[in-house]
Amino acid sequence: xxxxxxxxxxxxxxxxxxxxxxxxxxxxxxxxxxxxxxxxxxxxxxxxxxxxxxxxxxxxxxxxxxxxxxxxxxxxxxxxxxxxxxxxxxxxxxxxxxxxxxxxxxxxxxxxxxxxxxxxxxxxxxxxxxxxxxxxxxxxxxxxxxxxxxxxxxxxxxxxxxxxxxxxxxxxxxxxxxxxxxxxxxxxxxxxxxxxxxxxxxxxxxxxxxxxxxxxxxxxxxxxxxxxxxxxxxxxxxxxxxxxxxxxxxxxxxxxxxxxxxxxxxx
Amino acid sequence: xxxxxxxxxxxxxxxxxxxxxxxxxxxxxxxxxxxxxxxxxxxxxxxxxxxxxxxxxxxxxxxxxxxxxxxxxxxxxxxxxxxxxxxxxxxxxxxxxxxxxxxxxxxxxxxxxxxxxxxxxxxxxxxxxxxxxxxxxxxxxxxxxxxxxxxxxxxxxxxxxxxxxxxxxxxxxxxxxxxxxxxxxxxxxxxxxxxxxxxxxxxxxxxxxxxxxxxxxxxxxxxxxxxxxxxxxxxxxxxxxxxxxxxxxxxxx
Numbered sequence: 001x002x003x004x005x006x007x008x009x010x011x012x013x014x015x016x017x018x019x020x021x022x023x024x025x026x027x028x029x030x031x032x033x034x035x036x037x038x039x040x041x042x043x044x045x046x047x048x049x050x051x052x053x054x055x056x057x058x059x060x061x062x063x064x065x066x067x068x069x070x071x072x073x074x075x076x077x078x079x080x081x082x083x084x085x086x087x088x089x090x091x092x093x094x095x096x097x098x099x100x101x102x103x104x105x106x107x108x109x110x111x112x113x114x115x116x117x118x119x120x121x122x123x124x125x126x127x128x129x130x131x132x133x134x135x136x137x138x139x140x141x142x143x144x145x146x147x148x149x150x151x152x153x154x155x156x157x158x159x160x161x162x163x164x165x166x167x168x169x170x171x172x173x174x175x176x177x178x179x180x181x182x183x184x185x186x187x188x189x190x191x192x193x194x195x196x197x198x199x200x201x202x203x204x205x206x207x208x209x210x211x212x213x214x215x216x217x218x219x220x221x222x223x224x225x226x227x228x229x230x231x232x233x234x235x236x237x238x239x240x241x242x243x244x245x246x247x248x249x250x251x252x253x254x255x256x257x258x259x260x261x262x263x264x265x266x267x
Numbered sequence: 268x269x270x271x272x273x274x275x276x277x278x279x280x281x282x283x284x285x286x287x288x289x290x291x292x293x294x295x296x297x298x299x300x301x302x303x304x305x306x307x308x309x310x311x312x313x314x315x316x317x318x319x320x321x322x323x324x325x326x327x328x329x330x331x332x333x334x335x336x337x338x339x340x341x342x343x344x345x346x347x348x349x350x351x352x353x354x355x356x357x358x359x360x361x362x363x364x365x366x367x368x369x370x371x372x373x374x375x376x377x378x379x380x381x382x383x384x385x386x387x388x389x390x391x392x393x394x395x396x397x398x399x400x401x402x403x404x405x406x407x408x409x410x411x412x413x414x415x416x417x418x419x420x421x422x423x424x425x426x427x428x429x430x431x432x433x434x435x436x437x438x439x440x441x442x443x444x445x446x447x448x449x450x451x452x453x454x455x456x457x458x459x460x461x462x463x464x465x466x467x468x469x470x471x472x473x474x475x476x477x478x479x480x481x482x483x484x485x486x487x488x489x490x491x492x493x494x495x496x497x498x499x500x501x502x503x504x505x506x507x508x509x510x511x512x513x514x515x516x517x518x519x520x
Binding site for chain 1: 324327328329342344345346348351353354356357358359360363364367368369392412418
């Protein structure tokens with residue numbers, strides 16, 4: 001069954017969508033979209049290191065993204081530069097360094113486009129195992145830290161005062177972000193991963209009135225985006241990442257209609 | 268933060284010893300010593316920027332890099348912060364907010380919301396509440412987990428006048444029923460004093476502290492709030508002479 005590249009891509013994409021759904025909600029709630037972008041950009045460096053030392057791409061990306069996240073936390077403590085400037089600094093310098101290193105790796109044929117925008121042909125059975133096992137682990141950890149993470153998202157001081165240890169939850173969440181980028185880079189590509197996190201969650205916000213519903217709709221939105229995106233990618237011979245993101249954009253636009261309706265009802 | 272130490276009795280919930288906190292090399296508050304015991308209400312008063320909320324955050328352990336010492340003898344804490352803003356991106360109903368830090372049964376949620384008079388808002392979105400309604404929900408959430416220590420930072424701001432009195436009575440009742448200690452911050456000298464066992468008057472440091480009547484007589488208090496406020500307090504004390512007398516230890520800085 002997994003002999004067919006399309007089935008592999010589909011199974012991989014659905015696995016990714018299950019994880020980006022809930023994580024994406026936190027990215028939207030905690031205003032972390034640029035943070036996600038920064039981690040994703042640094043993933044290029046992770047990929048080049050994986051090629052240089054013949055490591056597994058997912059593991060290498062995970063390690064580099066975690067290191068970048070740690071550097072960011074250190075920079076935030078040591079300088080007075082605003083957060084967005086630090087994020088931009090890290091995102092673009094790690095992207096640039098990654099591209100420079102690729103320039104040196106002349107002995108390897110690189111599919112840059114696949115790296116940036118995703119390549120469904122590239123998904124192997126090994127990748128499937130990484131996505132589903134890694135994804136299940138991410139979801140399990142997220143479930144364990146849900147209460148402190150969610151409480152501190154609503155109000156940090158409340159969570160801290162009532163003994164939930166929000167700093168630890170935040171640190172673990174950062175690692176989960178690095179992990180989801182690592183396992184989804186082949187599917188969506190590093191330029192579009194943040195879209196996969198944010199757009200289904202934003203769509204879900206438009207049609208939800210409780211946090212749990214928002215997580216649920218975010219997952220459903222992601223799954224639908226993957227299915228619609230991959231089928232059209234096959235049909236029109238487009239890159240998988242942009243096709244998935246375009247599908248999620250269409251779902252988002254549809255969800256706006258629902259908002260309009262409810263505003264209309266209120267008046 | 269550990270169990271009992273020498274020098275405090277078993278009823279102590281939190282104890283500040285000469286505590287202070289500075290931000291950007293400016294002291295927000297310095298040299299605060301106070302103690303909250305089971306079943307007692309300690310009120311912090313003082314002008315804007317006098318360090319009332321900072322003192323509460325020191326007691327709660329929100330500020331960690333502090334001067335002096337904090338000893339906390341309980342982890343069952345209910346907190347009503349001065350300001351909570353809920354972002355639109357978070358779809359949150361009153362019901363979801365009630366179980367934010369502790370899993371509660373439905374009837375426990377209903378009971379707490381009924382006490383503060385907002386049970387009818389249970390399924391409403393937090394963003395659609397008025398200031399006073401939101402304040403009542405905050406208070407309900409803090410008491411619903413039956414805490415040992417309640418820290419209330421201006422808990423009745425924006426609540427209508429009759430509601431204000433009712434809520435202060437409720438706070439008093441809760442401290443008796445749950446036998447919990449309360450650290451209360453308020454501007455409203457009139458109402459607060461009715462329930463308070465101990466008053467700490469802050470202005471960057473402890474100006475004076477003691478029982479409400481002692482504090483009202485204190486010269487520093489008069490200088491800070493004016494003669495009028497002193498009379499208000501005295502009148503109050505006079506009106507309710509059943510208020511329990513305490514040996515008020517007045518500290519001069």
